Amino acid sequence: MHRAGRAIAGGRSEAMSASPLRRAFSCRLLVQSIMDHMNFGITLSNRAVPLGLCSVRDLLALADAVEACPALDSVWCGDALFVNRRLDALTLLAAVAGRTERVLLGPACMGSFALRNPLVFAYEWASLDVLSNGRTRLVACAGGGSSALWQAEGEALGIAAGERRRRMIENIHVLRHLWTKDNEPFVGQFTSFSNVTLEPKPVQSPCPIWLATDSAGRFWRLGVCAYARRKDCGRLDDALRRPTRIQTVMGVHPAGRP
Template identity: 85%
Template sequence: MHRAGRAIVGGRFWAMSASPLRRAFSCRLLVQSIMDHMNFGITLSNRAVPLGLCSVRDLLALADGVEACPALDSVWCGDALFVNRRLDALTLLAAVAGRTERVLLGPACMGSFALRNPLVFAYEWASLDVLSNGRTRLVACAGGGSSALWQAEGEALGIAAGERRRRMIENIHVLRHLWTKDNEPFVGRFTSFSNVTLEPKPVQSPCPIWLATNAQRLATAQVDSGGSEFALTRVGRIADGWMTHSVGPHGFKRSWEFILRVGRESGRDMSSFDNVLYHHINVNADKQDALADSKRFLDLYYSADYTQARLESWLTYGSPRECVEQIKGYKASGCRRITFRISTMGDQMAQFRRVIEDVLPYVD
């Protein structure tokens, strides 16, 4: 339901214009000082539109708010093809690129990466990097899972479940080949070509490709695992950065140190190697209310029935002070950035303001 530039979501209003947000954030410039130590982003809920939880205007208004807020430096969104209903990640990121100038843009993560034609995707992503003037962060992952929906998604595209990881790795090589070479042949297990030159090439050279680990089927993932050593070794050897989720500070620290060690042993300079935690947040003085609210949202969003332990593995919640302390735990573990999905059935924009005004300025 729309009314005079606003949309009713969860029984409350979301403001559509970014200009009031800019005025509200202008007094919060002090948070810029913490960005040298830990960066923060917002994950847009692109499933929320087909689920009827928000409108397209709501989603883009939140992106405008991120652009206007000095405490935030990135916008992310999830990705899959047919497993669940959502707006296409590439299309949404392109829409955000056209209305922003500062924030980084990336998928969290590109779950369909192994399923997409790598030549077409290389062209699409290079175009996005040009449109955003070099602000992309591609996060590749194999995707997949044990459910019938995941199996059907791959089968519909002629890709066996056991091929996804091998295709992901080869697709990374295809992208880097096309982005750095002209008219040179490529011979792979799944993709081969000759006499191909891609233009335009990305603005960034090299254009970063990160890897996501710990991306098991969300409803059943092992808590605090941090990812298998095999997957983490792959990150340290071939990726430009790392994304993970559903892991506590201890597991994050263990995995991060492992990745850095693998990279250095492989002869790589890891001094600028980046990471991001894909996470959720609900700020509420009543901690149990925050947890219950997030459970309602996440159960609906992911068509799941999460246990408390599972929720706590990827959710920062409670009073502002409690949220700050939880984030500090990740910061101490080596986490360099967190992207938050606002996980409430209530007023999303009010929750957004609480995050940027009552929490992030105090993570120092």
């Protein structure tokens, strides 16, 4: 992605003063450079259905179009519980999994991740990975915000706002534990259990868990990559470099991570 970004910046200035033929050739090289270094997907607006802006059939038709388009490789959707109206992310992704064979599937950001029971969620996500034959990408995040709606959502589920990030981190460890171990105890701050074996296990081993965060500290604590959103160009360059720097120090192999 970084090399593609530099190609865009440099190629644009050259192309502006070049002949039409050279500009066309430069643009073709820029597009090829982008396609070589970046993957593209579509986020389904699962809020649009309860808002009356589109039908379920419209959403599924868009997923079919992504499956048929070789330039696109993934289908995503939003996630939240009570803060805003939307179709449940897991249910929608399962519907898409049943009618596609190629595209990756995941939440753009699993905003309810810290609020969900991690044992139940581990079972649900493993089932989705089986249904999709190993095409899931779980993007975890703490969720939350400053509005009264976020506060009310947490209170309704008995989860304090200050616990979200710690619960998110612990839930990730619970998922990894259940997906890789059988009948082994787990002791955490919020979740503890013993004599539990999860079946089915995910098809993927390890099953990818990505983290949506702007915090360098959480990169280090989890040893996973993250995606950057709503970045200006100056900050985006550092955000793209940061996971690689941390992986190098930690000795983490970046294969299969964004």
